[in-house]
Amino acid sequence: MLPMSIGEAYDYEVPDHLGVTMGQFVKVPFGPREVTGVVWGEAVNSKVAANRIKAVQECLPVSPLPAESREFVDWVSHYTMQRPGRVLRMCMNVPEALYPKAPRTGYRRTGAAVDKMTPARRRVLEVLEGRVARTTAEISDIAGVSSSVIKGLADKGVLEPVSLPAEETIPVPDAEHPGFDLSDAQQNAADIFRARVQADDFSALLLEGVTGSGKTEVYFEAIAECLRQGRQALVLLPEIALSSQWLSRFEARFGVKPVEWHSDLGQGNRRRNWRAVIEGEAKVVVGARSALFLPFASLGLVVVDEEHEASFKQDEGVPYNARDMAVVRARIGKFPVILASATPSLETLTNAEMGRYQHIRLASRFGVAVLPAVELVDLKEHRPGAQRWISEPLRLAVEETLKSGQQAMLFLNRRGYAPLTLCDTCGHRLQCPHCSAWLVEHRMLRKLQCHHCGFSSPLPKECPECQDEDSFKACGPGIERLAEEAELLFPDANIAMIASDTLSGPKAAAEFVEAMTEGQINLLIGTQIVAKGYHFPALTLVGVVDADLGLAGGDLRASERTYQLLSQVAGRAGRAEHPGKVILQSYIPEHPVMEALVQQDAAAFFNSERQSRESAAMPPFGRLAALVLSSPDPESVFSFAKNLSRIAPHGDQFLIMGPAPAPLSMIRGRHRYRFLVKTAKNVQIQKLIGQWLKGIKVPSNVRMQIDIDPYNFM
Template sequence: MSSTIKHRRVRVLLPLSIGDVYDYRAPASLDVEIGHFVTVPLGRREVTGVVWEEAIDSDLAEERMKDILAVLPCAKLPQQSLKFINWVSQYTMQRRGKVLRMAMSVPDALYPKAPRTGYRFTNKVPEKLTAARRRVLDIVSESGAQTATDIAAIAGVSVSVIKGLAEKGVLETVDLPAESPIEVPDGQFAEVELSPDQVSAANFLASAVGSHEFGVSLLEGVTGSGKTEVYFEAIAACLKEGRQSLVLLPEIALTAQLLARFEERFGVRPVEWHSDLGQSARRRNWRAVIEGRAGIVLGARSALFLPFAKLGLIVVDEEHESSFKQDEGVPYNARDMAVVRGKIGSFPVVLASATPSLESLMNAKMGKYEHLKLPSRYGGATLPNVNVIDLKLNSPGSQRWISEPLRVAIEETLSKKQQVMLFLNRRGYAPLTLCDSCGHRLQCPNCSAWLVEHRLMNRLQCHHCGYSTVLPKSCSECEAEESFKACGPGIERLVEEAEALFPDRKIAMMASDTISSPRAASEFVAAMESGEIEILIGTQIVAKGYHFPNLTLVGIIDADLGLSGGDLRAAERTYQLLSQVTGRAGRETNPGTVYLQSYLPEHPVIDAIVHQQGDDFFALEAEGRESAGMPPYGRLAALILSGANAESVARFAAGLARRAPMGEKITVLGPAPAPLSMIRGRHRYRFLVKCARDINIQSVLGKWLQGYKVPSDIRMQIDIDPYNFM
């Protein structure tokens, strides 16, 4: 009679879009703990995952059970990260493996990097001391051990010179650290003089950090009021506690000036996390975070999923920004998930903005968030004077966009040796290109969107799928030659007009096409600060966070852009964007002036900007949302169906509609072709589910979709709390 030995079993979560946890045997030879990164067999391949939980109730037959192959030499995924991944998965209705993949985005970081080989001087002098050898010995004598590559670069010699000296015993090899060390920030490095309002807010946040308790603070301050200096004090308090801080930004380009401000305050730059980082830096920074060596992390929304060892504070800067919402992959709002992460970790979260979102304002009004206000600019600077130019009365003329009052204001500002910014939130040269003979419009072959002309690149480009082509010589419809005409202004066209009006002035353009990395942004900032740029022409990338002391005039070319369309947040977003843009003017001693060009000067958004009555605007906006049952007074979820065959998608959508949930507090809108009915060659249909705040919308969707198989040729995406309605 044989006896069976019961081996320990655990469940391993793999970073895959399908499946969930899998049961594996934990061999006695391995020290397997919850959170360990492990390699396991999956079919015929080996994959890396995380030990998620004990499998006490596993009913898999012993002969089918496979062993964990290895525990990787990396710190464990912290318990708080495990809880956070579970929560995000349930809330967004996405597979846990897809969420885990965001936390495991650097597979190489799971293995320690081999030490580098360095060379140091043995004090033995070679018999033949050439000039090249002398330079090498001078360097290693002064600087100590370095790699052969570094020594060769500094000395201006080949690596063979260094290796030749090593063979003769003049140099010897030593192990150097695998990577450059992470610099330690010092919360006491610099003292900053704060205004009374700043001191009050900073003391509250520092106290919140010290309490080690969850709480959310909405830090609202007019542009230039010094919100950054206030949350710096909270970071300093967090460093004193020996804990890590995370600062989230909506745009990578914003890091340029902010990195320098961090260095001035804390002595070192923070650890960065964004898509522009090289693989080596990502690997180093990921390990520094999980090992607790990264004291301050500054990153884009994905930094929220880094495996922090001892996180004690999250700051969401420009919390109102829609860039914090991810639409692809796992749809989530980093601002909202930051609040969840703080609750799981029992630490404070700071939401900072000059123009907070309606959701955050409502939470502050209800007492869920602490509302900290900075009502005036720092250092005695005043808010700019805002004027509206009615384009019905001051038309710039055909194929022109700078009105005469704005042109005169630009001339006057430049004569005082001050800087000007012109804002137009539209990339490229023109948003539409059509045939002047037959009216044919150039459209993307993969998307239901017009091609945008980018004259600097000599390309027509789709901003949805990336397709690009050259401008055709003849029209495909009527065969007319050289008949295509640019319609409407893009930022490149505005630059062209400004160069014609101000031919002797130094003009520069700033858009996501030209500022694609923190380094490029840093060079641009330096050019502005040194006065190399007199007229800056930019898209929304210039609206956020920048501080240019000599910029005193802002001209908004099309203040109405963004007010139309079916987006429920169109008015709110336009108000926030225009407020941020106007806030770039007059941030120091010279007063600022803003001109808004508009065909709708009586619109509530334009009126609120001109009279600086944000509270009145948000009260009106809240009233409209409440009466319609829209967020934040109701809940929304979107179902987006897509496929290569339009008829197949429409048929599946119709079948899904027949079983749609109904109820007094639930409304299902659709199915209907999406406003962008095709993207990347896939035809799209949308449902929009609206329900009351007290309804669990995930439960509603779960019951609706339960047991309903999605055909293999159709993709269904669930988006809880959608921001994009296209």
């Protein structure tokens, strides 16, 4: 199998001297170039003429891709209707890791005397006390000397060169390291998890616990048991690059940090970590969704934390939901998978109710902490005023919180200064030239930006429509504008603004956590990035500025996502001994989402949502797939969409809707049309789509993306 978007598997001859095994990474010729692939199986009755079959050139010096990984690639390929080579590419996306790194050269003391001692030389010898060996870079860094000092000592025979391992050893987490004190409920859950790991068989478990109930500490005990069994464990987090608190808690429990896998890793660390995974040296990996495709030598547990998060769904490339694929990976490997959340998805809750998943609940917060009180502010009655967004009840609550020495948070899930900029003279709206989306003003950066393609430009001096100068006006608030208002209302507050574009990586996240923990910030203004797992003991007030924001747009999961997000945000308040309070500002306080949040009745909300979905035969009670067609040429994509529509099948158990322009009809200069395929639960949707598209030739300037179980309807 080659990690390419064309073809299935290719036939090659294996020279006798190579001794190829299944899963072996090999170098093979492909046209005029050499490519790296994986031995997938033995060809029986090859259709390629013997004189055209080329030979495998080289076996690469790395462990084979495990059989479980190969089976997983095949399964994901079939389910998502993507070429297996595209899925394989996600397993081997660090090409340099396929070759061992050259050994490092270090130095150690020989015992020879130094003819002339200097302070710099003395520091070098102290660093190498006890005949320890270190690299030149390490010695220079610790001793604070230049490499010439080290070279001079080596030339005089005081130091001798030695060969060191190519890379630093991956630290092994200690399962017996002193753990956290668990409550009775936590201990019962941990006992169940340990038993499931010991059973050495597939099981799916839903760990549902209110925010602050200690779900992380509970599944840590499952990881500890997995380590005792000599297996590897994987934890998937929705925002791993920003989860500094989680990493600190892991280190407190196991004595060392886990191996990380996410997009912010440097190439050197990616190479080391990938190789450590396939060699079995990485015992615990914490990562983003892509970590699921790492080639684990002996995986024995997968945990999906915040399993409800939409960020586990990949829309680009191979569309897949890491939560669902984690269950598949566990079934293939015959080990447990734990799905953890305070607000589980309706799909997961339904699986638990049907007995497919074991449902474990933590109904109260850990220790003395209690759930915060939730209040609604009806914005029809408490209007903030022109160009203002903080109502009087929320303003008074923030003032009271700050006076008491506690921390407050204002939540608005919208980046930038304003979501829309228009001409006050003629009404012209500034739109992205490459997308059917408005440009968002980022005043701190002094530019307009498209949040879909990344296009940016300065705010024009004059309107391109009416040529009036200085006529553009910001409409609506983003967090930058909210921070501007907060500075006016709370001049003495220490304000910090946190969003995905202001928190640039793990280091920035750690600095933010430290500032909050030490009280350097007492008024936090943030987007959804601050709703995911942070624990700030002094944060006692959360004000949601626009609780209605996620309810618009007609998305299938709009109400569910809004409920989950606001529940998670509310859960940041009152997580220690100080009671918390949440204020939701809303124009529709009678909405079921708002009522459920105030009454803290998740069951009532999800029962209502379940009935709505079931009556419409929508997931999880029916199936959906999306076909998105795109092209730089609007005529080509429209014509192809019409042709597909003409040959679309009809039946009682399914409905094909479209083609229609996608809600975002242009992204990155590509015009988009969409079909939605809706079927009954028992229909094989992949088979239906495959029969529909059989023999269809997609024009060269048109791209067709099939998304099974879509989450993004834009």
